[in-house]
Amino acid sequence: MGAVSLENIVKRFGSFTAVERTSLTIPEGTLTTLLGPSGCGKTTTLRMIAGLLDPTEGNIVIGGRSVNDVPIHKRNLGLVFQNYALFPHKTVADNVGFGLRYRNVNRAEIARRVQEALELVQLPHVADRFPKALSGGQQQRIALARAIVIEPDVLLLDEPLSALDANLREDMRVELKRIQERIGVTTVFVTHDQSEALAMSDQIVVMSNGRVEQVGAPEEVYNTPASEFVAKFLGASNILDGRCLSRGPDGAELDVPVFGKVIVPTAKAPHLAGEGAAKLVVRAEKLLLRDSPPEGGAFSAPASVETVDYQGQSVRYFVRSGETQLQAINMIDERPFPVGAQVHLTLRPQDCAALPG
Amino acid sequence: MGWNLIRVYAVLVYLFMFLPVAVVVLLSFNASQFGAFPMAGFSLRWFVALWENDAVMRAFRTSLALGFLCAIISTTLGVLASLALVRYRIPGRNLLTTVLIAPILVPEVVMAVALLLFLNFVGIGRSFIMLLAGHVIFTLPFVILVVQARLVGIRRDVEEAALSLGASPRQTFFAVTLPLLMPAVAAGALFAFTISFDNITGTLFWKPGGVETVPTQIFAMLRHSISPEINALGTVMIVLTVGLPLLGAALARRLAMKSGVSEPR
Numbered sequence: 001m002g003a004v005s006l007e008n009i010v011k012r013f014g015s016f017t018a019v020e021r022t023s024l025t026i027p028e029g030t031l032t033t034l035l036g037p038s039g040c041g042k043t044t045t046l047r048m049i050a051g052l053l054d055p056t057e058g059n060i061v062i063g064g065r066s067v068n069d070v071p072i073h074k075r076n077l078g079l080v081f082q083n084y085a086l087f088p089h090k091t092v093a094d095n096v097g098f099g100l101r102y103r104n105v106n107r108a109e110i111a112r113r114v115q116e117a118l119e120l121v122q123l124p125h126v127a128d129r130f131p132k133a134l135s136g137g138q139q140q141r142i143a144l145a146r147a148i149v150i151e152p153d154v155l156l157l158d159e160p161l162s163a164l165d166a167n168l169r170e171d172m173r174v175e176l177k178r179i180q181e182r183i184g185v186t187t188v189f190v191t192h193d194q195s196e197a198l199a200m201s202d203q204i205v206v207m208s209n210g211r212v213e214q215v216g217a218p219e220e221v222y223n224t225p226a227s228e229f230v231a232k233f234l235g236a237s238n239i240l241d242g243r244c245l246s247r248g249p250d251g252a253e254l255d256v257p258v259f260g261k262v263i264v265p266t267a268k269a270p271h272l273a274g275e276g277a278a279k280l281v282v283r284a285e286k287l288l289l290r291d292s293p294p295e296g297g298a299f300s301a302p303a304s305v306e307t308v309d310y311q312g313q314s315v316r317y318f319v320r321s322g323e324t325q326l327q328a329i330n331m332i333d334e335r336p337f338p339v340g341a342q343v344h345l346t347l348r349p350q351d352c353a354a355l356p357g
Numbered sequence: 358m359g360w361n362l363i364r365v366y367a368v369l370v371y372l373f374m375f376l377p378v379a380v381v382v383l384l385s386f387n388a389s390q391f392g393a394f395p396m397a398g399f400s401l402r403w404f405v406a407l408w409e410n411d412a413v414m415r416a417f418r419t420s421l422a423l424g425f426l427c428a429i430i431s432t433t434l435g436v437l438a439s440l441a442l443v444r445y446r447i448p449g450r451n452l453l454t455t456v457l458i459a460p461i462l463v464p465e466v467v468m469a470v471a472l473l474l475f476l477n478f479v480g481i482g483r484s485f486i487m488l489l490a491g492h493v494i495f496t497l498p499f500v501i502l503v504v505q506a507r508l509v510g511i512r513r514d515v516e517e518a519a520l521s522l523g524a525s526p527r528q529t530f531f532a533v534t535l536p537l538l539m540p541a542v543a544a545g546a547l548f549a550f551t552i553s554f555d556n557i558t559g560t561l562f563w564k565p566g567g568v569e570t571v572p573t574q575i576f577a578m579l580r581h582s583i584s585p586e587i588n589a590l591g592t593v594m595i596v597l598t599v600g601l602p603l604l605g606a607a608l609a610r611r612l613a614m615k616s617g618v619s620e621p622r
Contacts, residue, residue: 052517072520073529079521085514089536098532099522143518150522 002063002153003028004049004186009058011044011210018044020210021058026154027203031180031187035197036207037233042190043158045207049188050156051075063153073102075154078147078185082159084139086131092118092142093127099150117145120179137168144176148183155180155187161196173199194234198222206230224353225281226271231353236284236316238326241357244278252354256280258321259299259347269354277357286351287328289317289343299347305337321345382595385588403589413590416574420554423485423570427492427553428546434493435500435545436538440530442501443508454501461498468494469562483565491563492553499552500545507541508534540609547605551598 004026011019019041026032034042047053049060051072060067067075086095096114105113118124121141131139140160147155160176161169177200180187191197197204198218206213206221206229214226225231228239242256252269255261262280264272272278293300303321315336317328326345330336337343385404389397407413441447442454460468472491473483481487511534519529535542557572564573571594578587 050517050521052520071525072517073523073525075521076523077521079518081514081518083512083514085512085518087515087519087533098519098524102523102528146518146522156521 002065002186004154004188005059005061006045006049007059007061009045009048009055009060011041011048011053012056018210019048019055022212024205024212024215026186026188028186029184030202031177031189031200032203032205033189033191033197033201034205034207035191035194035233036213037192039209040207041210042192042205042207044210046156046158046188046190049154050077050079076150076152078150078152078155080140080143080147080155080157080160082162084131084136084143084163086139086143086146088131090130091127092123092129092131092134095131095142096127096146096149098146103150113149114145117149118142120148120182121145122175136164137172140164140172141175144179148179148185152185155185157187157189159191160189161191162193169196176200198234206233208233224268224270225355228279228281228355231281231355236327236329238282238284238287240280240282240324242278242280243357244272244274244276244354247272247274251349252278254278254280254354257324258301258303258326258345260301262299262352263349264352264354265350268350268352272354272356279355279357281353281355282326282347283351284316284327284329286347287326288346289319289328289330289337290346291343293344294346297349299345299349299352301345303343303345305339305341305343308336308339310336319343319345378595381588381591384585385592387585387588390585403585404593406586407589407593410586412569413571413574413586416569416571417593419568420571423489423492424550424554426489427496428550430489431493431496431500431549432542432546435497435504435549436535436542438497438501439504439508440534443505444513457501458498460494465495465558469559472559473562483563485565485568488560488563488565488568491559492556495556495559496549496552499548503545503548504538504541507538511537543605543609547602551602554594555598 006022006024009019009022009024010017022045034045036042044053048055049062051067051070055068062075087098090098093111093114096117097110100110100113114127115124118127121144123138123141123145126134126138126142131142134142140163144160157176161172164172173196189197189200201218203215204218204221205215208229214221214230216224216226221230222234225234225237231237231239240256240258242254245253245255245261247253247266247269249266251263251265252272253261253263256278259280264280289303289305301321303319303326305317306320306325307318309316309318314329314331317330317337319326319328328345383396384394386399386401387396388400388402438457442450447453469491472487472494476483476487515537516529516533519533520526524532554570555572556570557576560570560573561576564570569577571590575587575590578584
């Protein structure tokens with residue numbers, strides 16, 4: 001077991017920089033997610049930790065030991081791929097036991113640990129089958145068993161759920177988290193799926209264009225995005241371009257379209273230096289439509305409903321307030337507002353976040 | 358009506374192609390001294406005669422040795438070359454591929470003369486080793502084509518998984534890549550063997566004095582007379598060069614089925 005540190009890592013392919021100078025710590029025993037769209041450098045980062053790619057610059061430290069010169073097969077890692085990557089010519093038992101054969105473990109011990117691993121992934125009866133006789137979800141469980149049976153220092157998961165269909169993906173998500181917590185292995189999880197990241201992670205690293213945009217706990221990244229990219233990538237957000245007028249003890253005063261002058265709590269504007277261009281991030285789920293203006297300190301603005309996208313328990317509205325179109329996702333009790341309805345947009349101060357412009 | 362014509366035509370084409378072969382096989386069992394119909398009776402005397410003919414047996418042994426060595430060397434080199442071309446970024450990859458495949462495209466006589474002239478130029482005499490080298494050049498492209506096609510279908514992440522589990526690159530090759538590659542390796546080796554066993558053009562140019570392979574031996578025998586022994590030898594050749602690949606293909610299919618990889622994905 002051990003923490004993973006990336007120290008000033010850079011990865012270039014020719015003139016293309018896949019990962020710009022990055023330092024990152026993945027605490028021991030946590031599940032850290034590298035989250036971002038394709039091409040953001042998350043898989044490149046994972047492959048550098050795995051030893052499948054050499055960083056152009058910088059150090060990779062696993063469990064206090066620099067592993068730059070340690071080849072992949074001596075790093076003691078568990079690696080799980082999107083397409084399972086099981087050995088098609090070996091039985092499930094031989095697949096799972098593969099890593100142990102290179103670790104001087106005797107046959108009886110291999111058999112015992114393979115069975116234990118298969119039980120952990122809830123597939124104790126498939127040991128003699130070949131991978132192609134299993135479903136995608138089962139294959140991925142076997143791949144996971146194969147990776148953890150060697151008791152790796154770090155478990156690396158490269159979009160392990162992406163090849164599964166939607167229902168199975170959610171089951172596996174819970175399952176994966178359960179197993180990770182049970183064995184307590186430091187885990188790096190790569191995904192482009194924000195709900196996977198939010199549901200599973202202890203720590204999320206949001207990446208874009210080879211740079212780390214934000215590192216934080218799921219709630220932190222979701223509620224207080226550090227950049228416009230993070231705000232847009234995690235959930236549906238409205239970004240209002242405005243100005244920061246002042247920054248006082250109560251918070252930062254912003255002048256933005258739709259809502260006019262608003263005061264954003266200091267905790268929600270950590271990156272705002274002071275006067276100057278600023279953006280207000282309004283989550284679609286936090287922007288509520290009301291019949292009447294709110295009471296108390298909530299921000300409010302009149303608007304008209306333009307599009308209604310009814311989804312059963314929730315509804316997605318596109319509303320127009322002056323020149324600005326906004327998106328709102330609201331839970332509903334009975335029936336949604338009809339198109340053309342005049343409503344009052346309501347937003348609690350603690351539900352928005354401010355970013356430098 | 359039209360279809361029937363086409364059917365008849367197709368049958369005639371096949372007859373034209375395979376009747377001579379059938380005649381050779383049939384006549385090899387003829388008891389008569391003269392290779393002609395009607396047959397005088399069924400006999401294995403020409404096969405016995407072959408067995409007792411030292412020159413033929415020597416040629417046969419030479420051909421077998423040449424074929425086996427050629428298959429082993431060609432397959433080994435072909436697998437290594439395919440690995441380099443498919444798995445590594447090497448400069449001039451396309452050029453290299455073309456050069457390796459070229460012996461298929463260049464007329465055999467041209468290749469044969471070229472190698473001979475080259476050997477004369479650098480002052481290396483003709484020898485069994487040079488003959489073998491020539492055969493390897495001829496058969497290597499076939500091995501590379503077959504193995505490369507298969508290797509492209511083997512996902513890189515399967516090898517990466519093996520590496521991550523603690524197998525060294527060499528162990529990964531033997532535990533994962535090679536077993537998955539096996540059907541293509543076997544097919545390539547069979548190709549190499551049969552092509553080498555069959556080859557006459559290159560062999561005529563390259564063989565050292567006094568050494569004959571089966572095809573050159575037949576060629577030499579034909580100069581004197583059309584002995585029924587040649588029919589028997591022809592039959593043995595057909596069995597070897599047609600039967601072996603068929604056997605190999607069946608074997609490869611079984612291997613592939615057992616390994617759970619039917620076709621390269």
